[in-house]
Amino acid sequence: MKKKKLVVLSGAGISAESGIxxxxxxxxxxxxxxxxxxxxxxxxxxxxxxxxxxxxxxxxxxxxVKPNDAHTILADLEAYFDVQIITQNVDDLHERAGSTKIIHLHGxxxxxxxxxxxxxxxxxxxxxxxxxxxxxxxxxxxxxDWFGEMVPEMDRAMEICAEADLLIIIGTSMQVYPAAGLINYVPKNCEIFVIDPNLETKFTEEKKCYKTTATDGMRRLLPVLMAKK
The missing domain is CATH 3.30.1600.10 (SIR2/SIRT2 'Small Domain')
Structure with a gap:
């Protein structure tokens, strides 16, 4: 059976718990x-x-530093989903945790x-x-990719978002463009989950929003996702 496509938009908050x-x-x-x-x-x-x-x-x-549980859980989810990570981070913690499909928007x-x-x-x-x-x-x-320079991976990131069945926004406020615009490309029926300790969100379904750290949020979200695989 074809795996559902799980797209992850990650930012600095997921790496902060590793000490970055x-x-x-x-x-x-x-x-x-x-x-x-x-x-x-x-x-x-x-x-x-x-x-x-x-x-x-x-x-x-x-x-x-080393990857944390949030990185590791995302890597482990590849056994059950077609996981594609689109990250604003320039570190390699997703790779070191074992994730295999990663786009680095900013280099x-x-x-x-x-x-x-x-x-x-x-x-x-x-x-x-x-x-x-x-x-x-x-x-x-x-x-x-410095401020004022092109973001070469944006087109590929938009294409991936357009195919998402599930979307996780983790460690990013989604306020910095062009990355913030990616949410506009996910399908209308895509289920969106947000993990952010400073959550000020336009998302209305509270059960899909986790106002907590990346690691705690992924631990809590994991059983929810496993029920959707």
């Missing part, structure tokens, strides 16, 4: 830096050393690309600095 910084604080800064300075093409042009240092620290932090921290290409992406798990070049002698940069 959610980057943007209430004051709008990322680790005490202006977003424009560390997450924009202009910031990279002005001070590439600062940008490299910022992402090197993020990469080091990522290497020190990946453990990858790099030459400054003149969006497609020549390579694995990069160590520090990245000025002078690190690709095989053609072109300077490498983090494989992160």
């Amino acid at each position: 910084s959610t980057f943007r604080d209430s004051n709008g800064l990322w680790e005490n830096h202006r977003v424009e300075d560390v997450a924009s093409p202009g910031g990279f042009a002005r001070n590439p050393d600062l940008v490299f240092q910022f992402y090197n620290l993020r990469r080091q932090q990522l290497n020190s 990946e921290l453990l990858k790099a690309k030459p400054i003149n290409s969006e497609t020549s992406i390579i694995e990069w798990k160590e520090d990245l600095n000025l002078g690190d070049l690709d095989q053609n002698g072109i300077q490498l940069r983090p494989h992160i």
Whole structure:
């Protein structure tokens, strides 16, 4: 029997429980830096050393943490559903938990690309600095889609959402575009579940909303999903 398609939209909240910084604080800064300075093409042009240092620290932090129960439960659900994860996160915790179908909307921290290409992406798990070049002698940069840049995976994400039987929104307020617009592409009969400790939602069916952490929410949601497989 064909498995139901379970689409997951995940954000910083799911990784926060593993110890990953959610980057943007209430004051709008990322680790005490202006977003424009560390997450924009202009910031990279002005001070590439600062940008490299910022992402090197993020990469080091990522290497020190592990997936949590929310990541693991989502991976385990692949035995029962056709699970497709669309994440705004740049970490690899979904992969390390065992999920196999993942779209990273905003790039990946453990990858790099030459400054003149969006497609020549390579694995990069160590520090990245000025002078690190690709095989053609072109300077490498983090494989992160910065503010003001295109989001190449959006079209594929929209197609996946359009085929969803079930949708889980976890660890994201769905207020940052273009990712927030993905909910508009799910079918009308798609059942939507929201897990967010700071839940301020437009969803009206309370039984589908879990105002709690990602790990607690997935533990509570698991038996509900298993009844729908």
